[in-house]
Amino acid sequence: MSTAVTPAAPDGATATSARRRWAGLVFISVAVALIIVDSTIINVAIPSIVDDLAITSTQVQWVQESYTLVFAALLLVFGTLADRFGRRRILILGVIVFATASVFAALSQTGELLILARLVQGVGGAMVLPTTLSIINATFRGRDRGIAFAIWGSTIGGMVAVGPLLGGWLTTYYSWRWAFGINVPLGVVIIIGVLVYVLESKDAGEPRRIDVVGAVLSVITSASLVFGLIEGRTYGWWFTNNPPAVGDWTWPYDISIIPFVFLVTVVSGVAFVYWGLYRERAGKTTLLAFSLFRIASFRNGNIAAMIVSLGEFGIILSLPLWLQNVLGYDALQTGFVLLALALGSFVASGVSGAFGNKTSPETIVRMGIVAEIVGVAGLGLVITAQSTWLVVVPFLFVYGIGVGLATAQLTGVVLKDVPVAQSGQGSGTSSTARQIGSALGIAVLGTVLFTSVGASLDAKLAEVPGLPAETQSQIVDAVVDSAGSVIPSLEEQSPELADAAREAFSDGTRYSAYAAAGFLVLGFLATLRLSGTAPHAEPRPEDAAPGASSPAAETAGEPV
Template sequence: MTSIRRRWAGLVFISIAVALIIVDSTIVNVAIPSIVRDLGISSTQVQWVQESYTLVFAALLLVFGTLADRYGRRRTLLVGVVIFAAASVFAALAPSGDLLIVARIIQGVGGAMVLPTTLSLINATFQGRERGIAFAVWGSTIGGMVAVGPLLGGWLTTYYSWRWAFGINVPLAVIIIAGVLLCVAESKDSADPRRIDVIGAVLSVLASASLVFGLIEGRSYGWWLLHPGKAPTFGTWIWPFALSPIPVAFAITVASGVGFVLWGLHRQRAGKTTLLAFALFRIPSFRNGNIAAMIVSLGEFGIILSLPLWLQNVIGYNALQTGLVLLALAIGSFAASGLSSVVLDKITAVAIVRVGIVAEILGVAGLGLVISANSTWLSIIPFLFVYGFGVGLATAQLTGVVLKDVPVNKSGQGSGTASTARQIGSALGIAILGTILFTSVGTSLNARLADETPLLPESARTQIVDTVVVSAGGAIPGLAAKDPQVADAARAAFSDGTRYSAFAASGFLVLGLLATFRLSGEVRPDEVEEAQKGEAGKLPQET
């Protein structure tokens, strides 16, 4: 096999590795009802089955990006895939909700080893126009797998078992390991000593984990004061304060974040290795690209939280039908991959990013316009295709813009930073859009019940509203058998919440589009040289 063919074959297996971890982050959503029935898990456990993976994943990205630079990018990728596959077997065989959550945490460790190394391997393997095409394939894979996950999960859950939603990862892992060993060359930064900034790593994990925890759990515990009856427990210890743990989590975020920066700058001035190459932020494409990527991520995947719930609980589709509808997003994303490779030599990567974000805005806003309790798949699919097309364009090329001027020997740190920015943006988007969804559902349903069922006692109305919101709409089919009028009001209210969530997502994407105007297509040679040497002694200033 020639070196060129080997490179592109290697990209296929790198993309499958990305697909593995992205699918797993979405495949569980459609399997949750079956997991609840089989394991009898509580609503709190349901939440952690979905969120423990994201929490650990985001917290460790920066650490493993740096470790990959030092110890070998291919090696780190392979170790991550092995850990991920082993944890998937553990999850598939889990006899209880607690053990399933433990398995999801271990999966998060493996996933955090895989994602930044795929980016840095591409950055080290491809150059020039080829790199742009490779990033397009990588980004389209992410966009497509966001939709394929629910489809695959729906099919496996409907015809086999929810356990196969995890078991499917094992044969994929075997394919990845064999392909990477055969087709992907090892790369690492041999100039740096094989040591890690342990204090910096701990501070980084604390900052990331506490921020993601706060964003995810704020609606559950309360953003300031603790919600009644929601005190978190740790074994036999119960949270004793009226203050919610969320402000404490954010205080830890600030303290550890500031400590991380100050400690890193101290080590940099002393000529020691640091977890994050702060000099990279002197490169405008890296600095401004990360800001844009974080804002865009606020709106990109938050809508995927509400759509499956709405399709199943309001429209009445099963898990497989929901996955088939969301397949339009994957088709649009893969179509974008082909187009971006054709036009990349005609317009700049930044221009492609802007076109992609505009398509996302049109798609998500269009969904908001057509969503109602009486919508059909015919009205949804065109806008999902447009949205997926935009994700495929924007995700790939924005990643390329962020890393295009990063020295290869810093690509692991750079990709880890970029991935962390995206994950934090996604977590923030899910937290905000989830709050908008469920708050709107509760407000709308309460108002509709008050208008349409005036004889219904207030206590009964409150109970119905709480049941629909807490169950994320899962109680709606049961209400239909008891009181069709109440069920109709609940369907309309959940449609209202989904629509408002879509409009909010499009608003975030507009902000992301505006942020891209801080990106330029050029970089000064002296800025790259400074990043290469890592000689910055202070935080970078705007240029």
């Protein structure tokens, strides 16, 4: 049911309303920071978790991936639910779910329980991210909207590195468990701020039915794809080398389970598209607004965002492991090294603001991706077992500048022509593209890292005279399965073996950086499909989508 537009407010009331909007943006940004920090805060804590819970390298990837996977799979669902039931309501519920799951993560006594808690955290994060974008899209107009998107995007870029610093401090001086526990007080602050300053908004007109079949197909597609990419090196990419087992049942075929998993990905993905197009032709609601892909900025921007995210965040998995297990830094020192990325991102927000009115957003995006390519490729060039933070920090800073420029402006490019009435679906799709890219980045680059480490170490140990083949295999498995955390203990047994492990882990980290740079090059090529346009004018009321309420109507009323 549409909300009536309120009469024009006096100037004083307008100023008060503007202050409330910007104050609300502060708490929205903190909510975004909460879920983004949690996707990176765990990185520097991983070695401590490996020692405490005795998890394997595959579980290391799943501790990362379980959160990102559920996050990506449910973004579209909650973007639609937010449009229907109220964006502020879903945001608050998401923060509650996220904070509650954080308590269970902090109390986990096994790797399996930690992964389960991370899965639930992903549900909460998927409720938060698209609603924050949708609220901004529905609340701010014109130049204010561009500024709000820039703040939102810069928050993501900065928090990617602030997370490791915060996690490093908590892990070093307290425990890795506090990396999750800190989410509880932050969640309380966010809920209070959102209730006070953020207005409720939702779709006008009759409530839309949720596309349940589409939701299930989207979850199956993303889950099977990421599962296959992560577990391929465990179970075998084509032939079975370690058959999966559940209870008394064991995979009985010589052909690995992984090709069948990828077959499920293809079939469910095709079914998702055909099902959505069928419902759209029938005039029914769809999980993904396929009609939005007719908008060039939305279509091309999402393709670019997904590829760029694949290259952006995958490197954050391998770098903290290398800094701690090869260079010997503790968690806090690692966080300080990664702070260079955050500083670069915050510098980028100022640069973006200075050029925002003179340069098209598409050009700024390309500048950002070029900076990312230089930063990541540079890391690949300087990473060795003998490197120090002095050679790493400059390239991380350049990389951070690129992340800040590209992240903030891509958001505006993707959503600039999306009708407000479809902002939930639009922001959900945009966030899903990013998160799928991030999930694939962790899966692909994590696989590159550990596969390269194993191959490199195996080759180096083969040159050690008198080393039995069985011992060689045990050392390789130990280094890979522990994600490098056994390297310091190897020093006590044999400095020669420890040096070989450090060099191999450096090789894997370097190859992971080069792979990330390659994906970023593809992302840059994808941005060439974005047309450089000046900031577009606000749509006229008569151009609004049928059934859409005006921004004023959507956000009318006083906050609680």
